[in-house]
Amino acid sequence: MSGPTGIYLDNNATTRVDPRVVEEMLPFFSEHFGNPSSIHSFGAEVGGKMREARARVAALLGAAHDTEIVFTSGGTESNNTAILSALKVAPDRREIITSAVEHPAVLEVCRHLAKHEGYVLHIIPVDKQGRLDIDAYKAALSPRVAVVSIMWANNETGTIFPVEALADMAKEHGILFHTDAVQAVGKVPLRLAETNIDMLSLSGHKLHAPKGVGALYVRRGIRFRPLLRGGHQERERRAGTENTTAIIGLGKAAELALVHMDQENTTVKALRDKLEKALLETVGHCFVTGNVHDRLPNTTNIAFEYIEGEGILLFLSRVGIAASSGSACTSGSLEPSHVLRAMDIPFTAAHGAIRFSLSRETTEAEIDQVIAAVPEIIGRLRSLSPYWDNGAPRAEAFKPEYA
Amino acid sequence: MWNYTDKVKDYFFNPKNAGVLDGANGVGEVGSISCGDALRLMIKVDPDTQVITDARFQTFGCGSAIASSSALTEIVIGKTIDEARTITNQDIADFLGGLPPEKMHCSVMGHEALIAAIANFTGEELADDDHEEGALICKCFGVDEGMLDRAVRGNRLTTIEQVTAYTKAGGSCKTCFEKIEEKLADINAAMVAEGLLKAEEAYVYGGAAAAAAPAPAASGLIQISPLAEGAKKAQAAAPAMTNLQKIMVIQQAIEELRPHLQADGGDIELVDVDGDSVFVKLVGACAGCQMSAVTMQGVQQALIDKIGRPLRVIPHEARRFA
Numbered sequence: 005m006s007g008p009t010g011i012y013l014d015n016n017a018t019t020r021v022d023p024r025v026v027e028e029m030l031p032f033f034s035e036h037f038g039n040p041s042s043i044h045s046f047g048a049e050v051g052g053k054m055r056e057a058r059a060r061v062a063a064l065l066g067a068a069h070d071t072e073i074v075f076t077s078g079g080t081e082s083n084n085t086a087i088l089s090a091l092k093v094a095p096d097r098r099e100i101i102t103s104a105v106e107h108p109a110v111l112e113v114c115r116h117l118a119k120h121e122g123y124v125l126h127i128i129p130v131d132k133q134g135r136l137d138i139d140a141y142k143a144a145l146s147p148r149v150a151v152v153s154i155m156w157a158n159n160e161t162g163t164i165f166p167v168e169a170l171a172d173m174a175k176e177h178g179i180l181f182h183t184d185a186v187q188a189v190g191k192v193p194l195r196l197a198e199t200n201i202d203m204l205s206l207s208g209h210k211l212h213a214p215k216g217v218g219a220l221y222v223r224r225g226i227r228f229r230p231l232l233r234g235g236h237q238e239r240e241r242r243a244g245t246e247n248t249t250a251i252i253g254l255g256k257a258a259e260l261a262l263v264h265m266d267q268e269n270t271t272v273k274a275l276r277d278k279l280e281k282a283l284l285e286t287v288g289h290c291f292v293t294g295n296v297h298d299r300l301p302n303t304t305n306i307a308f309e310y311i312e313g314e315g316i317l318l319f320l321s322r323v324g325i326a327a328s329s330g331s332a333c334t335s336g337s338l339e340p341s342h343v344l345r346a347m348d349i350p351f352t353a354a355h356g357a358i359r360f361s362l363s364r365e366t367t368e369a370e371i372d373q374v375i376a377a378v379p380e381i382i383g384r385l386r387s388l389s390p391y392w393d394n395g396a397p398r399a400e401a402f403k404p405e406y407a
Numbered sequence: 408m409w410n411y412t413d414k415v416k417d418y419f420f421n422p423k424n425a426g427v428l429d430g431a432n433g434v435g436e437v438g439s440i441s442c443g444d445a446l447r448l449m450i451k452v453d454p455d456t457q458v459i460t461d462a463r464f465q466t467f468g469c470g471s472a473i474a475s476s477s478a479l480t481e482i483v484i485g486k487t488i489d490e491a492r493t494i495t496n497q498d499i500a501d502f503l504g505g506l507p508p509e510k511m512h513c514s515v516m517g518h519e520a521l522i523a524a525i526a527n528f529t530g531e532e533l534a535d536d537d538h539e540e541g542a543l544i545c546k547c548f549g550v551d552e553g554m555l556d557r558a559v560r561g562n563r564l565t566t567i568e569q570v571t572a573y574t575k576a577g578g579s580c581k582t583c584f585e586k587i588e589e590k591l592a593d594i595n596a597a598m599v600a601e602g603l604l605k606a607e608e609a610y611v612y613g614g615a616a617a618a619a620a621p622a623p624a625a626s627g628l629i630q631i632s633p634l635a636e637g638a639k640k641a642q643a644a645a646p647a648m649t650n651l652q653k654i655m656v657i658q659q660a661i662e663e664l665r666p667h668l669q670a671d672g673g674d675i676e677l678v679d680v681d682g683d684s685v686f687v688k689l690v691g692a693c694a695g696c697q698m699s700a701v702t703m704q705g706v707q708q709a710l711i712d713k714i715g716r717p718l719r720v721i722p723h724e725a726r727r728f729a
Contacts, residue, residue, distance in 0.1 A: 120612060312444075314469035318419060355467075388425050388473060390436070390447040390465035 010324030011370040015210075016159050016187060016303060016361035017328055021253070022212040028256040029214070032249040039245060041237070050248050057255025061219055064258040065204065066195035069224050074241045075251050078218035079186040080109040082205030083153070085220055085231040085242070086182040087113055090151035090203070091123070093227035094180070097150035099124040101179075103136055103165070104346035110153050110184050111342075128154070134163040134294045134347050142173065149179045156188035156204075160330055160343040160359055161294025162303030164192065171200040180226065186210055186218075190261035191268050191300050202226050208250065212363075213257035217250035264364050272362050273301035275371050279360060280304040282375040287382050289397065293349055293357060302362040305330070307344075307353035308382050310391040316358055319381040325374055330357040352391060411470065412504035418474035423481055428463035435523030438516055444468040446476050448520035450483065452528050457488045464520075471503075471510040478502045479517040488525055494518070508549045544590060545576035545583045552590065559594045560603070565610045567591065572667065572705050588612055653714065654680045660713040661687070664706060675706065678723040685710060686723040 012020070032053065038046030040054055055070070062070045076082045087100070087110065102114045104127050111127075118125035126144035129137045136154070145152075152174045157164045171181040182203040188194070189204075190211035196204065204221040208214055220242075222228055228241055235243030280292060289309040308316065313329030320327055330341030344354040360374070386392040411419075431449035438445030445468065451461040462480040466473045478499050483491050496518035500506045506514060526533045541552025558564060558573045570587055571578045577587045588610075595609035648656070661677050668674055673691040680686070687706065689699055699722075707720035 310467065312468050312472070315419070315473060318416075318470045322420065352467075388422065388465060389467045390445055391467055393427075 013360040015363040029253040060255040060258040068197035079207035082220035083109040086203040090180040092229040094150040099149040101126045101152040105343045153182040156185035162300035163294040208254040213254040308356040311385040414504045415474045419470040422477040433524040433528030435520040437519040472513040475513040475517045547579035548575040550576035
């Protein structure tokens with residue numbers, strides 16, 4: 005079975021599993037298939053390899069202890085576990101702090117808790133560059149707050165939040181600090197042991213490991229309550245027979261991520277900058293969203309005004325380029341990305357926002373092809389747009405009836 | 408990615424009749440930028456024959472919005488104004504070989520633009536059609552937030568079963584159960600705040616408060632088996648009835664339900680009562696409808712509520728299994 009070919013610039017959605025990761029995993033499907041909990045020899049090898057995986061993930065995070073790593077099914081489970089645990093260990097604290105641009109795996113969980121379980125939720129806004137409103141954050145902190153959950157880096161714009169400083173401020177009030185670092189891990193050097201971050205979520209498939217595996221970092225000494233009960237696995241913090249092959253794959257991916265960390269911040273970043281600069285120059289009426297001074301090295305999110313993102317993606321896909329969009333129509337909901345709306349990006353631009361997310365596998369030749377292909381696609385769609393007329397936005401605003 | 412038909416893809420990648428139509432004498436501009444769609448439809452009508460001789464479009468929207476707009480121009484060219492008035496959004500979707508349920512609103516927008524363009528040509532006043540849409544709730548039956556809101560408010564619905572009966576939402580795979588629950592609770596709460604509904608009648612998320620409320624209409628759980636705990640209690644509390652009294656009460660309850668089914672082109676007949684088994688016959692649109700099991704459940708619950716004792720409503724065709 006041969007897969008699709010083309011230029012893959014959607015690495016914030018998911019990444020290709022590195023062949024070295026696959027190679028590491030293969031023997032654990034049918035040769036060393038034992039349950040690591042078993043006494044016999046079938047399980048022994050697996051247990052050793054899982055310890056190695058845990059150490060590798062801990063090294064990538066700069067954690068002080070391997071036992072601070074709890075393997076999970078992915079970012080969503082890690083986020084849910086962290087937030088629910090923090091609430092249960094501090095029953096007298098009834099408030100939660102998060103940001104307006106979180107992934108739904110955090111934001112929807114918090115909203116559900118606020119709506120149905122009576123928690124007070126503080127959603128910290130961002131400015132037009134996607135930067136967190138630090139004053140609003142400080143104002144929300146109090147001994148009534150059980151947990152802060154704020155992402156390390158935004159999946160759509162790549163904007164990085166100063167989570168280490170945010171964690172310091174939370175600690176002054178005795179608040180547990182969780183960060184969804186699914187996009188940051190593997191792209192940003194981490195030294196968790198030197199921070200006040202209490203919990204951190206990561207996802208395997210964002211860093212060239214398989215889907216369905218992730219981890220939650222839980223600082224030693226933090227009170228914890230499991231989401232899943234019914235087994236002694238992961239020191240009774242996550243019951244259920246371990247997804248051993250995937251965990252071993254995640255371990256290898258973590259090791260490779262550490263090896264390639266410099267490359268992300270040099271080669272990949274240079275390619276991203278080249279793509280962004282070229283598109284801004286050749287396509288008019290577009291701009292980069294997010295904080296261009298502090299963001300992930302692999303991500304650029306460009307809003308092309310007066311056209312809608314799905315059309316751009318369909319044309320890109322036809323010439324073999326994979327990217328993604330914050331537009332309403334690609335998500336199944338009718339509203340454009342909550343991240344771009346939180347940043348107050350005008351609707352005419354938010355619908356045409358395209359995210360290009362590179363990886364260490366992206367080549368310069370691929371970037372050159374994208375640079376060559378995009379301007380014509382944008383021009384073609386604008387020629388269909390009622391907001392566009394002869395190479396410029398229409399002078400008189402197009403005001404359709406009914407809403 | 409969406410499962411677009413080849414025709415949708417073709418009409419998106421190679422749209423026909425795109426651009427500005429010089430000399431257009433009917434222009435319809437509809438849409439909503441906030442939901443990512445806007446369409447300007449331009450038609451040229453021969454004033455003598457009333458035939459649409461040309462049509463063009465400009466669309467801000469996704470692939471299916473552009474394809475729907477282009478399809479619309481193809482459909483209307485050559486038609487008279489009167490013929491064009493009969494075109495529905497389903498015609499646009501059918502022309503394209505179908506649209507994904509989430510994208511049907513693209514064909515609705517095309518239809519709205521056509522109505523607006525015709526009104527612009529004839530000079531008629533366009534009725535203020537409140538077409539509030541929202542996120543799709545039930546994928547099986549294409550029910551969105553707007554439809555749910557209108558149905559709940561218009562009919563004062565306060566249970567999940569009623570929502571299913573009126574909108575079909577949640578009538579098939581039930582994966583949208585939590586979404587319906589949440590929406591119903593929100594809409595009911597808004598109605599209470601507006602003084603349109605008594606607080607004790609409102610559906611409450613999770614059904615917890617509803618279960619404690621005396622009103623049987625506010626049950627939050629779908630009770631399928633009449634032998635469930637609640638029903639057993641009902642049995643104990645039920646006053647003794649003769650067979651004749653019971654049949655008469657059942658007949659009366661069914662008469663009260665019939666207008667709801669008739670509104671959907673269906674009907675129900677009482678065939679027989681045997682102990683606690685009520686045999687009925689669904690006719691008209693109800694017969695063979697994939698919703699008939701849901702209808703049966705609804706009838707059963709209504710009868711249990713009505714006569715206060717457990718009953719099993721059975722299609723008379725299935726009598727030999729009963």
